Amino acid sequence: MKTDKITSLEQVGNKNPFTVPEGYFENLTACVMASLPENPAKPIKIGLRKKILPWVYMAAMICGIAVGIRLYVQYGTHEIKGFSTAQNQSETIPLSDEDILISAVNDYDLYEYFHETNGNF
Helix, strand or coil, X not given: CHHHHHHHHHXXXXXXXXXXXXXXXXXXXXXXXXXXXXCXXXXXXXXXXXXXXXXXXXXXXXXXXXXHHHHHHHHCCXXXXXXXXXXXXXXXXXXCHHXXXXXXXXXHHHHHHHHHXXXXX
16 A cells, blocks of 8 residues: 555656646736725724723732732631641640530531520530
8 A cells, every 4th residue: 555655656746736727816916906895994982991991800800819818818827726827837736535526516416405405404
């Protein structure tokens, strides 16, 4: 099969198999210009709102990022009930078994307990 392709390529050579009709490129500009409309397109007016709206979106995004960073810096580095951030890992407070059991109780368990005991402790 390779020999068939090689022989056919050798037969074709470097000739370009595509042809263009005579005088095509000489008349091309005239044909294109004739097909264009005579009246130029009217410019579209963009309102002030459409010009300003992307800038408003950008300002809102920057404000949101600034508030998020501010909240993270202000509240994101504090310790939370026995756990600590990576900066203060050596100062962690160990949790007792009672703390772990209390953290495992959810609201429904408390409701069930109060309902069964009629509020009497």
